[in-house]
Amino acid sequence: MLEMAILGLLQEAPMHGYELRKELAAKLGTLRAAISYGTLYPTLKRLNTAGWISEQAASTSIVPPMTSKRGRIVYKITAEGKERFADLLAQAGPETYDDAGFGVHFTFFSRTDRATRLRILEGRRRRIEERREGLRDMMARAGDRLDAYTLELQRHGLDACEREVRWLEELITNERSGRSPDRNNPSSAAGPAVETPPVTPAPHLDRP
Amino acid sequence: MLEMAILGLLQEAPMHGYELRKELAAKLGTLRAAISYGTLYPTLKRLNTAGWISEQAASTSIVPPMTSKRGRIVYKITAEGKERFADLLAQAGPETYDDAGFGVHFTFFSRTDRATRLRILEGRRRRIEERREGLRDMMARAGDRLDAYTLELQRHGLDACEREVRWLEELITNERSGRSPDRNNPSSAAGPAVETPPVTPAPHLDRP
DNA sequence: TGAAGATGTATCGGCCCGATACATCGCGAA
């Protein structure tokens, strides 16, 4: 899953690890906790070995280009990596519907075709509905057995489920009628399916 | 964290692994996905080695008590395990405030003293507030840069944060004024701090 | 100049997951 996130970010612009982590934490929001370096660097190494990305040493300061032993490393997606990302974008399996997977896929929805978007949204909805049903008949069946705190936790969980289902319903409806999810920007409410959409280019701020 | 959950469940009644998993999935609700056997059995082994629990072979059928090679194993908490659980109950560190940790701790709130309950609730609130702030000034600062889908994901995440903070506020208020969280059962709204509370005994259904 | 703090790369031990395998039990159809 993290593989997909990295490939997607690098598709927008080359970056080094530190930037990648910040971008990741920013875009993935609540569905995915901030990624750890203990995960990030091994994964980058793995992607490099697989040939999806390439590493390129780069010095931080402008003047001495190669004096330092350990400078920053800029990661760049390769042609194979782009193919790989396209594959990942199009597929929707069970791991696409858990919190982390859904968050990553949703983040790249503007680069996903509408059919896949719908498949994912509906799969996620199904998943949450199952969770909700489980919670419901647990609370119904267990008026005793559960103490007040546990019950309150379930109640809150159930509420969150119902809320997310409603959110998904709305998104699905919008998808079917060809609308963008953006409610505050009605100007973009006409665009049909997106293949290479108006992703704002992400300036690759080397020195902010 | 799983260690605490297991110890807590076994404090209510001895169980075998399969039961434990179901009980776990039931009580922990949404904050914690169903535990995997690949985690459960190694953890049980670890707890046994540490001396917190004891394993005891038991045949499933009633008649032949010892004919089978691999029967079910009933796990039981030891005196040391109870001490350990009491320690875990009382402590509140950073790992107590993430989703999984908070879920487990909250589940055992009826066995936690009020001061610790308040510490945990407030720590969790602080954690969620930080997440919320991060989300807020991300959305404020990034009117461009973020496409409509990413923005919508953030908006939904922000909403969930605000909702959880309100929920926590309410729980904290209730704690301070000495009320039980159960809104549907006003009969239990008078009990002061709980040390060995009316936990319903969990019948240990050996044959359902 | 030099110390503090932000930036940046990297490893290690350990928790936990999904997939898989395998054994036993209860029950109903052939």
Next chain:
DNA sequence: TTCGCGATGTATCGGGCCGATACATCTTCA
């Protein structure tokens, strides 16, 4: 009666991901 099949139950393995930690470099400011 027996055979198979689904539920119950224990167990392992590879791998993803995390938190803690270490260490190097750059920027800033007193």
